[in-house]
Amino acid sequence: MxxxxxxxxxxxxxxxxxxxxxxxxxxxxxxxEAQLANLLSDLKGDESDMQAINELINILEGK
Incomplete structure (x- = not known):
């Protein structure tokens, strides 16, 4: 048993x-990844920071 x-x-x-x-x-x-990309899109910053954030968003979205 x-x-x-x-x-x-x-x-x-x-x-x-x-x-x-x-x-x-x-x-x-x-x-x-979609949730993180959505949260990142709400961030505000200077142009160079936003370029980096947008690139990260593109990576997360598979672009």
Whole structure:
């Protein structure tokens, strides 16, 4: 009985470890990048700072 419980426990740990698929993780990354780009677009600064921020926004948006 302990052997079965041990295997069940190990399978549960594996299930938790691989709970999120690569597609789930990629979607989270894209969503986070979009949120960050949106927040960065609200920033104000001098021209050189804004050029750098706009370049970062372009990178985050995949442009």
């Amino acid at each position: 302990d052997i079965i419980n041990d295997y069940v426990s190990k399978f549960e740990k594996l299930s938790d470890k691989y709970k999120f698929t690569l597609n789930d993780i990629n979607k989270q990354i894209k969503d986070t």
